[in-house]
Amino acid sequence: MSKNDGKATQGKRQSAHLPRKRFYRARAHSNPLSDSHFPIPISPADVDYSSHYPHFLHSSKNDPDEDDLLPKIRFADIGCGFGGLLVKLSPLFPDTLMIGMELRDKVSEYVKERILALRASNPGQYENISVVRTNSMKYLPNYFCKGQLSKIFFLFPDPHFKEKNHRRRVISLQLLDEYAYVLEVGGIIYTITDVEELGDWMKFCLNSHPLFSAILEEEIEADPVVKLLASATEEGQKVARNGGQTFYAVFRRIAPEDPII
Amino acid sequence: MEEEVHTGEINREAEVAPALIAVHPLERSIALALGYELRVFDFEMDCAVPLTDEAYSPCHSDAIRAICFGANGRLFVSAGDDKLVKIWRTDTWHCIRTVCSDKRVSAVAISHDGLFVTFADKFGVVWIERLEEDDQGQASVDKKAVPLLGHYCSIITCLKFSPDGKFIATADRDFKIRITIFPKGPLKGSHEIQNFCLGHTDFVSCLTFICPLDCHQSFLLSGSGDATVRLWDHVSGQLLDTCDVGEKAGLLDSKEKVEDSLAVTDINALPDGSFVAAAIQGLHGVMILKCDVPARRLFIAKFVFVEECFVPTSLGLSSSAKLLWVVMGASNVSKLGVSKMAQLRVLSDLDKFLSNEHGDYPVILKDKDMPGGEKLLLQFQGSDHVTKQDAALAATATAVKVAMQNLLTKKQYSLEKRDFRKRDRNDRKFKKQQF
Numbered sequence: 001m002s003k004n005d006g007k008a009t010q011g012k013r014q015s016a017h018l019p020r021k022r023f024y025r026a027r028a029h030s031n032p033l034s035d036s037h038f039p040i041p042i043s044p045a046d047v048d049y050s051s052h053y054p055h056f057l058h059s060s061k062n063d064p065d066e067d068d069l070l071p072k073i074r075f076a077d078i079g080c081g082f083g084g085l086l087v088k089l090s091p092l093f094p095d096t097l098m099i100g101m102e103l104r105d106k107v108s109e110y111v112k113e114r115i116l117a118l119r120a121s122n123p124g125q126y127e128n129i130s131v132v133r134t135n136s137m138k139y140l141p142n143y144f145c146k147g148q149l150s151k152i153f154f155l156f157p158d159p160h161f162k163e164k165n166h167r168r169r170v171i172s173l174q175l176l177d178e179y180a181y182v183l184e185v186g187g188i189i190y191t192i193t194d195v196e197e198l199g200d201w202m203k204f205c206l207n208s209h210p211l212f213s214a215i216l217e218e219e220i221e222a223d224p225v226v227k228l229l230a231s232a233t234e235e236g237q238k239v240a241r242n243g244g245q246t247f248y249a250v251f252r253r254i255a256p257e258d259p260i261i
Numbered sequence: 262m263e264e265e266v267h268t269g270e271i272n273r274e275a276e277v278a279p280a281l282i283a284v285h286p287l288e289r290s291i292a293l294a295l296g297y298e299l300r301v302f303d304f305e306m307d308c309a310v311p312l313t314d315e316a317y318s319p320c321h322s323d324a325i326r327a328i329c330f331g332a333n334g335r336l337f338v339s340a341g342d343d344k345l346v347k348i349w350r351t352d353t354w355h356c357i358r359t360v361c362s363d364k365r366v367s368a369v370a371i372s373h374d375g376l377f378v379t380f381a382d383k384f385g386v387v388w389i390e391r392l393e394e395d396d397q398g399q400a401s402v403d404k405k406a407v408p409l410l411g412h413y414c415s416i417i418t419c420l421k422f423s424p425d426g427k428f429i430a431t432a433d434r435d436f437k438i439r440i441t442i443f444p445k446g447p448l449k450g451s452h453e454i455q456n457f458c459l460g461h462t463d464f465v466s467c468l469t470f471i472c473p474l475d476c477h478q479s480f481l482l483s484g485s486g487d488a489t490v491r492l493w494d495h496v497s498g499q500l501l502d503t504c505d506v507g508e509k510a511g512l513l514d515s516k517e518k519v520e521d522s523l524a525v526t527d528i529n530a531l532p533d534g535s536f537v538a539a540a541i542q543g544l545h546g547v548m549i550l551k552c553d554v555p556a557r558r559l560f561i562a563k564f565v566f567v568e569e570c571f572v573p574t575s576l577g578l579s580s581s582a583k584l585l586w587v588v589m590g591a592s593n594v595s596k597l598g599v600s601k602m603a604q605l606r607v608l609s610d611l612d613k614f615l616s617n618e619h620g621d622y623p624v625i626l627k628d629k630d631m632p633g634g635e636k637l638l639l640q641f642q643g644s645d646h647v648t649k650q651d652a653a654l655a656a657t658a659t660a661v662k663v664a665m666q667n668l669l670t671k672k673q674y675s676l677e678k679r680d681f682r683k684r685d686r687n688d689r690k691f692k693k694q695q696f
Binding site for chain 1: 384410435452453454456462
């Protein structure tokens, strides 16, 4: 308990300093199937993003016509962990709003503090990234409208080896329906893992899904984001340190072959 | 120890299954599901129909949770906790196919062309089974369906095809309504989501489509645990209007104590939307709503009080006969030691109500005036007419309420209780033993 108190006062006194991970110890895994007890927005219109991006969006609720002109979140990092990718992506796309989604409360709290500290020590920078605590496997449509996102990331997801637990995997044929829904046509889905079995699984799911098609190897090499997949996150650095292999799959959201309407 | 007793109780009560009713689209017959029993009455022959199923006897071994007729009335499906989906021919009431599900089934629907049967299981996955024309007549057993779509680990409460057959709508206990495009070759799964209809703040319990004649498109109505009925444009996902039935119900019940749960349990509507009937938990009758589609409005027209302690569990609307069948019932009413109990009422003269004729319409029919008369009542309500009827009704009402609550409402734990539950976790127990 005393630890927590110490953290709170420390945070207030030196808000410009980066949060320290040892105060945000969390379990490595979280059950995505359990009932959620945190608040969930009713619909995308219900989320007040002005508190997330005060630099881009102003809190005063203007008339709804203006709402359409405001920038929308374009990138989502699902299971952002400690936020390494967001921090690296922010200077690469300074005008693009991006959000990290993390199920573990403490970890999302850490990312929040980290972003605030980065903003304080680098004025004008890191204004385009933010984080929410949510179960994105269940509530993604509550945050994003149809075709809103241009990039979606799944870096080093929980492998869930047992066949019984495969339905807990963040990439599955059924959940890809929802990812295809929030991605615009032409949007890109990035996945990477250090577990070969999971890499094969994710590739298989994406290959069998009618709304995704693989991106050519040359295009992948030219994409500056792909280089970050393995190097930006804490998990990726750990794999590199141990000399592990990584397996990525990058696919594009395509239009369905015979649209009904 | 105390905790264990508590959870045990919940499990037993959750097994209470509300009675369900379905009316043949051409009003040839009516079906009632009560517990594991399926009772069918044929209006043309004016008698109860025996169901024939060679492979299984009785046809279902556990509570039936969903029943429905196909659009043309040729087929009927029933499914439930015994993980079996039974497809019946309605001319002979012969089971033509039994599909096995891995999980308990919570909703069923037949596509409008009668070629596909879809059902949803407790894991939130919707499965599809193709019906070939040639195997009509002989029973084929133990077929396995293919997955069509999935809500991530949320019980699907309702499954409906849009009137044009282009979409399939699914509602779940996580306040979501998903509109998915139903493809031409659905056996490969339907992966393209048209929209999500988001706005409900509690579980969504029922859906129904309306397609007014003067409109080019159809609309969706949904009822929910947040005591509202909402009107949607399901193609754009837009919420058009919200009708707070709880607000009105509060006024009606002001004499009595206002019940806390006013969840909408079932809705039924005439295709043109001029008549929408809603069954609401804690209200002893049927709420009638009207939908003014051009004005995008949904409003309460009338509340029809049926009887003290009568809480409808399911509604069946005969559109041509202008009758509304209202059933209240449940299996496993443990308090009375009664295993099954059902009460049937019929609201008639809906046309007079719609044309604003003077008088108190719709009318609740007396038992002998019902289509099918006492024969039907004998079949559906059973011969052992409960003498302590009021007590029985009250007990059924509470049983149904508890069952619904346990099934769909999320359990809320206080912080201390959550910590207490974590203390019992296996990994922590192990640590304790070591010391």
